[in-house]
Amino acid sequence: MTIVWTACAFLSGALMFSYWLGLLARHNLNHVGDGNPGALNLWRAAGYRTGLAGIILDFLKGYLVLVWILGFSLENTRIQGHALIPVALAPIVGHAFSPFLKGRGGKAIAVTFGVWSALTKFEASLALAIILAVSMAVTKLATRGKSISSSADGLQVVLGTLLLGVYLYIGGYVGAIMWVWLGNVMLIAYKHRKELAFYLTKKQPKPGGE
Ligand SMILES: O=P(O)(O)OC[C@H](O)CO
Numbered sequence: 001m002t003i004v005w006t007a008c009a010f011l012s013g014a015l016m017f018s019y020w021l022g023l024l025a026r027h028n029l030n031h032v033g034d035g036n037p038g039a040l041n042l043w044r045a046a047g048y049r050t051g052l053a054g055i056i057l058d059f060l061k062g063y064l065v066l067v068w069i070l071g072f073s074l075e076n077t078r079i080q081g082h083a084l085i086p087v088a089l090a091p092i093v094g095h096a097f098s099p100f101l102k103g104r105g106g107k108a109i110a111v112t113f114g115v116w117s118a119l120t121k122f123e124a125s126l127a128l129a130i131i132l133a134v135s136m137a138v139t140k141l142a143t144r145g146k147s148i149s150s151s152a153d154g155l156q157v158v159l160g161t162l163l164l165g166v167y168l169y170i171g172g173y174v175g176a177i178m179w180v181w182l183g184n185v186m187l188i189a190y191k192h193r194k195e196l197a198f199y200l201t202k203k204q205p206k207p208g209g210e
Contacts, residue, residue, distance in 0.1 A: 012065035013094025018042040018054030062091040062114025084176040154195025
């Protein structure tokens with residue numbers, strides 16, 4: 001049954017709501033900002049109302065499918081032990097490599113929040129949101145309010161997801177949850193590889209996503 005649940009979770013994650021909302025508003029997100037088919041570029045292209053709808057739908061496709069499969073509590077879920085790992089990672093993989101976009105997909109930030117909200121009853125998502133907010137506030141202070149590069153944005157997201165692991169570990173999370181976190185970090189780092197590469201090559205990533 002794990003394969004069936006993983007497939008359902010993957011399919012839900014693969015639904016590219018922000019990209020499709022962009023098309024409905026006559027914008028191809030591949031040509032907006034950094035080309036990521038996510039809610040930030042939808043917001044830029046189609047305004048805050050459509051952008052918010054994209055954030056909510058991209059969040060819910062990770063949250064609702066896992067609540068449906070796992071229930072509201074991991075203690076009483078039908079998915080036991082390490083079977084949780086592929087099921088929980090599937091919505092993130094689905095968004096990151098969506099077959100609806102020929103495997104290209106997005107950076108998987110919004111769906112990551114949805115997944116952690118389902119796994120930890122919002123606790124880890126709140127922690128990640130606070131980590132990212134503090135990191136952005138510190139950066140704003142350090143740069144005296146100047147807007148920062150997409151590389152710096154990407155680095156913050158990757159470091160924030162890494163720090164989430166420290167929070168989870170200190171919070172007593174063990175076993176499958178920590179493997180889900182590790183898989184999540186690797187996926188987020190891979191999807192931000194061009195931004196991270198800047199710190200090695202000093203070449204800014206070109207607009208156009210992948
Ligand atoms: O990570 P995504 O693809 O959900 O997109 C969310 C934001 O647009 C990323 O900045």
